[in-house]
Amino acid sequence: MNEGERLTELAKRRGFYFPAADAYGGAAGFWTYGPQGAALKDNIEDAWRDRFVVQAGHQEISAPDVMPEPVFEASGHLDGFDDMIVECGECGATHRADHIVEDNTDIEEAESLPNEEVMEIIASNDIPCPSCQASLADEPVDNFNLMFETNIGPGSSSPGYLRPETAQGIFVEFPQLSEYARNQLPFGVAQIGKAYRNEISPRKSLVRVREFTQAELEHFVDPEEDEPPLSTVEDVTLPLYSGERQQADDGSVEQMTVGEAVETGVVTSDWVAYYLGIARDWYERIGIDMDRFRFRQHLPGELAHYASDCWDAEAEIDGDWIEITGFAYRGDYDLQKHAEYSGDDYTVFKQYDEPITVERPTVDPEMSYLGPEFGGDAQAVADALEQLAADDPDAFDGEEVSVDLDGESVTVPVDQTGFSVEEITENGEHITPHVVEPSFGVGRLIYTVLAHAYTEDEVDNETRTYLELPPEQAPTTVGVFPLMDRDGLGEYARQLAEGLRQAGHSVTYDDSGAIGRRYRRQDEIGTPYCLTVDYESLGDPEGDADPENLQTDTVTIRERDSTAQKRVSIDGLAETVERLVGGELTFDDL
RNA sequence: GCGCUGGUAGUGUAGUUGGUAUCACGUGACCUUGCCAUGGUCACAACCCGAGUUCAAAUCUCGGCCAGCGCACCA
Structure with a gap:
C-alpha cells in the first residue's frame, strides 16, 4: 500500500473521512468528514483563523454559497469556467474545441468565438481528432461549465450558481466592507467557506473534489504606498521552486530567506513574499513536514489572466506534489470588473497629506453661437473642445481653434469657447485597491497533515501506527x-x-x-x-x-x-x- | 469524459469446470489481565446496484455507479 491508500484506509476506519452517500452508490467528488475528521477540520480552520484573521488584524465574513448570475458574469467565471468541448464520434475522446482550433490555425483566443463558428472552423480546416485522427467536421461543439447552476426562486428566469471560489463573495461586497474598514487601506477580509466545481474527473480522495472548503484572505492594499511588514518575516527560510528552477534540468528547490527572495527579485511582489513567510511558519504549526514542502512559482503560461506573480504552496505525497495554497497578486482586476458591471463605486478615497492645487483648463462653450453655426453637431463640437482643452490647452492660445469632427476639421473662435484655466484644490483621489490573495484548500491541508503525520514505529516488537499530529490540531x-x-x-x-x-x-x-x-x-x-x-x-x-x-x-x-x-x-x-x-x-x- | 484494472462484514482479504462464502484484525458481552494490540468463551458483521442467461450467479453476459492509475481537464 502506498501512502495515499494507507491513509484512505485509516481515514475510513477511524472516522476521518469517507465517500459520501455510499449507500446509494455514492457520488464522485463528495466526501463526508467523520467525527475525527470534522474535529481536525475545525482545529485547522481555527488555527488559520488565529493566524490570518485574529493575529493579522483582519476581519472575517460569511457570504452565500449561491450568488446570482451577474456576479459571475463580472468575475469572468461564466465565460472562463465554460469550456468548449467537442467529442470525437470515432474514438469518443473529448477535447477542448478552442484548444484544437488554436493548435491547428492561426486563430488565438478561440474561446471568445461562438460555438457555431468554432464548429465551422473545425470543419473548414479539416481539423482531425488529436487522439485518433478521425474527422471532427460534423461533431457539435458543446459547453461544459464547471459551475453548478441552479434557479433562484420558481421558474428559470433568475439563474444562480454555486460559487466556484469564495473570493467573489468578498469582492462583490467591497463597497460595504470598505465602509466597515472606515475606508482605510490596507485592510484584509477573510472567509472560510464552501466552494463548488463540477470537475470532469475528481481524483485522489480529498485532493480534487466537487465540493470543498476554502480559507481565503483578500488583503486590499494601496499599490503606491502600502508595504508589508517584511521585517517580521525576513529571516523565515522559504523552499522556493522558481520558474527558472523548474525549467533548469536539475529542478531543485532553493532555500532562501524572505529577505533574500525579495532582494534578488525571485519573488517579485513584496506582499506575496510576506505571505509566503507567514504561511510557511503556519504550515509547520499545523504539522506539515517542511522536508516535503515547497513554494512553486507559476510558469508564465499558467498564470491566470489577472495575476502578475503567483506561487503555490505544494506538499509531497507518494511522490506527487499537491497544491495546498495559491498566493496571487490579483491587482485591481476583480474590483474593476465589479465596478464596471455593477456601476457601483469600488474605489477608496485617498486623502492627500496636503491638499494640492492644480491648474485645470476648462471650456464653457457659448452654445448660442455653436448651435446656429453647427446645428446638430453642436454638442459634438462642444465635447471635442472639452477634450482638446484637457489634452492640449496651448491650442487655445490663438484667435481660433480647430477640432476634428468625424474626420472634418472645424474652426471655432476662441472667445466663443469660454476657455479658461481654473485653479482647483484637490484633497485626494479615488483609487482602486490592489488585492493580495492567499487561498488555502482546507481539504487538501487535512489530507497533507494526515499523510505527513502518519507514522509507524515499533513498541515491544509490535508495529505501532500513530498520527504525529501537533497537539493543537489533534481531534x-x-x-x-x-x-x-x-x-x-x-x-x-x-x-x-x-x-x-x-x-x-x-x-x-x-x-x-x-x-x-x-x-x-x-x-x-x-x-x-x-x-x-x-x-x-x-x-x-x-x-x-x-x-x-x-x-x-x-x-x-x-x-x-x-x-x-x-x-x-x-x-x-x-x-x-x-x-x-x-x-x-x-x-x-x- | 475516454481507456486500463478493480469492487466480498467496519478494515484488510480467500473464494472461476456456477450450488449463499475463508481467514485475520475489528466491535460488543462475560471471565482473565496491577500500564502498551494478554489469553479464553460467546456474539455481531459482507458478495456495489440493476437487467440477462440458468433449476441455481460472488462466480458467466450486458448496463450503471464507485475507486485507483493513464490520457484529457484543472478560468
Missing part, C-alpha cells in the same frame, strides 16, 4: 482510562474525564479491553496524551507502589510519540493539559 486532546473497570477505578476515571470535559478539553473515555489496546486506539487518531487511573490514584497500598510513599490522587500521563509515562497530580490537571497542548509546557517539564 481528541486526551484519553482517560481506568487501568481496569473495577474497584472504583472506573468511577474515579469517569469523574476525571467529566471534569476535563467541563474545562473544555476534547476527551475520550475508554474502559474496554486491555490498556495497551486503548493506547493504540488513541495513537491511531493522534491523541497526544492519555491519562490512566490506577490503584495508586486511589491510595491503595497493594501492588507495585511503594506503600511508604503513596501518591494518592495522581494519575499517569502518557505521551503519544514516545509512549513515555509520568505521574501527575489531578490538582490543576486540566490546566496542565492545556499548557501541554498550547506548547507552554513540554512533557519533559512534568
Whole structure:
C-alpha cells in the first residue's frame, strides 16, 4: 500500500473521512468528514483563523454559497469556467474545441468565438481528432461549465450558481466592507467557506473534489504606498521552486530567506513574499513536514489572466506534489470588473497629506453661437473642445481653434469657447485597491497533515501506527482510562474525564479491553496524551507502589510519540493539559 | 469524459469446470489481565446496484455507479 491508500484506509476506519452517500452508490467528488475528521477540520480552520484573521488584524465574513448570475458574469467565471468541448464520434475522446482550433490555425483566443463558428472552423480546416485522427467536421461543439447552476426562486428566469471560489463573495461586497474598514487601506477580509466545481474527473480522495472548503484572505492594499511588514518575516527560510528552477534540468528547490527572495527579485511582489513567510511558519504549526514542502512559482503560461506573480504552496505525497495554497497578486482586476458591471463605486478615497492645487483648463462653450453655426453637431463640437482643452490647452492660445469632427476639421473662435484655466484644490483621489490573495484548500491541508503525520514505529516488537499530529490540531486532546473497570477505578476515571470535559478539553473515555489496546486506539487518531487511573490514584497500598510513599490522587500521563509515562497530580490537571497542548509546557517539564 | 484494472462484514482479504462464502484484525458481552494490540468463551458483521442467461450467479453476459492509475481537464 502506498501512502495515499494507507491513509484512505485509516481515514475510513477511524472516522476521518469517507465517500459520501455510499449507500446509494455514492457520488464522485463528495466526501463526508467523520467525527475525527470534522474535529481536525475545525482545529485547522481555527488555527488559520488565529493566524490570518485574529493575529493579522483582519476581519472575517460569511457570504452565500449561491450568488446570482451577474456576479459571475463580472468575475469572468461564466465565460472562463465554460469550456468548449467537442467529442470525437470515432474514438469518443473529448477535447477542448478552442484548444484544437488554436493548435491547428492561426486563430488565438478561440474561446471568445461562438460555438457555431468554432464548429465551422473545425470543419473548414479539416481539423482531425488529436487522439485518433478521425474527422471532427460534423461533431457539435458543446459547453461544459464547471459551475453548478441552479434557479433562484420558481421558474428559470433568475439563474444562480454555486460559487466556484469564495473570493467573489468578498469582492462583490467591497463597497460595504470598505465602509466597515472606515475606508482605510490596507485592510484584509477573510472567509472560510464552501466552494463548488463540477470537475470532469475528481481524483485522489480529498485532493480534487466537487465540493470543498476554502480559507481565503483578500488583503486590499494601496499599490503606491502600502508595504508589508517584511521585517517580521525576513529571516523565515522559504523552499522556493522558481520558474527558472523548474525549467533548469536539475529542478531543485532553493532555500532562501524572505529577505533574500525579495532582494534578488525571485519573488517579485513584496506582499506575496510576506505571505509566503507567514504561511510557511503556519504550515509547520499545523504539522506539515517542511522536508516535503515547497513554494512553486507559476510558469508564465499558467498564470491566470489577472495575476502578475503567483506561487503555490505544494506538499509531497507518494511522490506527487499537491497544491495546498495559491498566493496571487490579483491587482485591481476583480474590483474593476465589479465596478464596471455593477456601476457601483469600488474605489477608496485617498486623502492627500496636503491638499494640492492644480491648474485645470476648462471650456464653457457659448452654445448660442455653436448651435446656429453647427446645428446638430453642436454638442459634438462642444465635447471635442472639452477634450482638446484637457489634452492640449496651448491650442487655445490663438484667435481660433480647430477640432476634428468625424474626420472634418472645424474652426471655432476662441472667445466663443469660454476657455479658461481654473485653479482647483484637490484633497485626494479615488483609487482602486490592489488585492493580495492567499487561498488555502482546507481539504487538501487535512489530507497533507494526515499523510505527513502518519507514522509507524515499533513498541515491544509490535508495529505501532500513530498520527504525529501537533497537539493543537489533534481531534481528541486526551484519553482517560481506568487501568481496569473495577474497584472504583472506573468511577474515579469517569469523574476525571467529566471534569476535563467541563474545562473544555476534547476527551475520550475508554474502559474496554486491555490498556495497551486503548493506547493504540488513541495513537491511531493522534491523541497526544492519555491519562490512566490506577490503584495508586486511589491510595491503595497493594501492588507495585511503594506503600511508604503513596501518591494518592495522581494519575499517569502518557505521551503519544514516545509512549513515555509520568505521574501527575489531578490538582490543576486540566490546566496542565492545556499548557501541554498550547506548547507552554513540554512533557519533559512534568 | 475516454481507456486500463478493480469492487466480498467496519478494515484488510480467500473464494472461476456456477450450488449463499475463508481467514485475520475489528466491535460488543462475560471471565482473565496491577500500564502498551494478554489469553479464553460467546456474539455481531459482507458478495456495489440493476437487467440477462440458468433449476441455481460472488462466480458467466450486458448496463450503471464507485475507486485507483493513464490520457484529457484543472478560468
